[in-house]
Amino acid sequence: MRGGGPRRAPHVLLVLTALLLLAAALTWLIPAGSYARVFHEASGQTVVVPGSFSYGEPSPVAPWQLPGLIFEALSTGSGPQLMVFVLLLGGAFEIILESGAMGALCAGVVRRFQSRPGWLIPASVGVFSVLGFTMGLTTASIVFLPLGMAVAKSLGYDGKTGMAMVMLGTNAGFAAGIYNPFSVGVAQTIAELPLYSGAWLRWLLLAALVCVTSLYILRRAGAPGLPGGQAEFEAQAELTPRQGLVLALTLGALAVVVWGVGARGWRVPEIASVFLVLGVLCGIAAGFGANQICALEAAGCRKMVSGALTIGLAAAVRLVLVRGGILDSVVHGLLRLVEDLPAWGQLLGMYCANVLLDPLITSGSGHAAVAMPLMVPLADALGLSRQAAVLAFQLGDGLVNLTSPISNTLVSCLALSGVSYQKWLRYFLPLVGIYLVIGAACLLLAGAVGY
Numbered sequence: 001m002r003g004g005g006p007r008r009a010p011h012v013l014l015v016l017t018a019l020l021l022l023a024a025a026l027t028w029l030i031p032a033g034s035y036a037r038v039f040h041e042a043s044g045q046t047v048v049v050p051g052s053f054s055y056g057e058p059s060p061v062a063p064w065q066l067p068g069l070i071f072e073a074l075s076t077g078s079g080p081q082l083m084v085f086v087l088l089l090g091g092a093f094e095i096i097l098e099s100g101a102m103g104a105l106c107a108g109v110v111r112r113f114q115s116r117p118g119w120l121i122p123a124s125v126g127v128f129s130v131l132g133f134t135m136g137l138t139t140a141s142i143v144f145l146p147l148g149m150a151v152a153k154s155l156g157y158d159g160k161t162g163m164a165m166v167m168l169g170t171n172a173g174f175a176a177g178i179y180n181p182f183s184v185g186v187a188q189t190i191a192e193l194p195l196y197s198g199a200w201l202r203w204l205l206l207a208a209l210v211c212v213t214s215l216y217i218l219r220r221a222g223a224p225g226l227p228g229g230q231a232e233f234e235a236q237a238e239l240t241p242r243q244g245l246v247l248a249l250t251l252g253a254l255a256v257v258v259w260g261v262g263a264r265g266w267r268v269p270e271i272a273s274v275f276l277v278l279g280v281l282c283g284i285a286a287g288f289g290a291n292q293i294c295a296l297e298a299a300g301c302r303k304m305v306s307g308a309l310t311i312g313l314a315a316a317v318r319l320v321l322v323r324g325g326i327l328d329s330v331v332h333g334l335l336r337l338v339e340d341l342p343a344w345g346q347l348l349g350m351y352c353a354n355v356l357l358d359p360l361i362t363s364g365s366g367h368a369a370v371a372m373p374l375m376v377p378l379a380d381a382l383g384l385s386r387q388a389a390v391l392a393f394q395l396g397d398g399l400v401n402l403t404s405p406i407s408n409t410l411v412s413c414l415a416l417s418g419v420s421y422q423k424w425l426r427y428f429l430p431l432v433g434i435y436l437v438i439g440a441a442c443l444l445l446a447g448a449v450g451y
Contacts, residue, residue: 138409
């Protein structure tokens with residue numbers, strides 16, 4: 001990367017390891033305490049009883065206990081289900097990419113918008129947002145960045161515009177998180193909410209983010225200049241029937257997930273099964289043999305191992321706080337800071353706390369696993385809905401994702417594009433300010449309608 005930007009970001013597992021050690025140290029410093037909890041059969045949730053906090057006997061976590069707690073977090077509770085879900089999602093996505101369906105779709109977009117280049121930007125932002133709000137794959141930006149930059153240049157825009165179309169489109173979808181397994185999925189599982197429930201508000205959020213992002217990129221791009229490099233896309237074949245079938249199967253699987261969540265109350269196992277079947281069917285539709293399908297599934301799983309371990313290690317942080325008896329103590333301290341605020345102020349306080357935490361934990365699943373165990377009992381004690389607490393986390397996590405110098409996605413994309421970190425911030429920060437206002441307005445709406 002040029003321009004003095006960050007050259008090597010700490011791996012998210014390293015950041016979470018530091019948080020794990022910090023959590024263990026805090027169990028020796030913070031007095032242990034707990035809230036009383038009751039199980040509500042109607043909702044299936046175990047909720048905090050407001051005003052029931054009391055201090056108890058200390059139970060600090062020693063350093064030599066950490067390996068055992070990490071293994072426990074990786075093998076018990078809801079963590080393993082989410083980890084396998086992520087692996088299966090990666091396998092399906094690898095097969096879809098290998099089929100060439102996405103590349104052919106992008107080439108078709110170029111041909112369609114050659115006479116109307118101004119429409120390319122909103123169309124691209126909308127298409128790439130799908131990767132974010134369905135699979136939560138902001139890392140897909142790295143795969144499609146060269147293609148996006150070539151598309152933009154072929155229609156007369158500069159490379160930075162192509163970079164923004166891919167990165168900001170994917171991130172807008174990730175922030176809306178309609179069916180994002182890494183942020184909303186993990187957060188709702190921890191909050192004991194039906195998976196992907198409350199999607200109507202996230203659809204509204206997606207529409208707002210896609211519109212604002214498209215207008216911002218258009219304004220910064222200006223009028224297109226002389227096109228160049230169209231031959232690369234003109235030479236690419238049209239979308240083949242097999243590739244069209246792959247795209248149709250993908251859309252069909254998403255429709256099945258929407259139906260299953262809304263009508264049947266599906267949770268992680270059922271949704272993971274859909275993506276397992278989707279990967280196999282897309283491989284058959286693409287004409288791959290049985291060995292190739294298996295190899296692609298394995299390759300996709302390998303790419304997701306880091307994300308899966310992130311979920312497990314972040315769960316270990318929560319387990320340390322619980323075993324040390326200080327999780328509720330931390331929640332009690334946060335409660336005293338915000339309990340005198342009006343309900344809308346309490347939600348905004350949660351939102352701002354997650355905005356500040358996001359640059360340190362850029363993984364959506366890792367952020368959820370660290371923040372939601374604190375936010376769920378805090379929401380219970382404040383009388384706020386858990387769905388609104390998930391929304392406050394989701395917005396705080398997603399809207400500022402591409403500002404962190406330790407984001408592996410951002411660092412990789414900057415290296416590929418040759419844009420310095422400082423230049424990227426000058427380009428992106430004004431949009432971040434707009435995003436934060438949209439997020440605050442969304443939370444105020446959530447509070448007003450009892451979301």
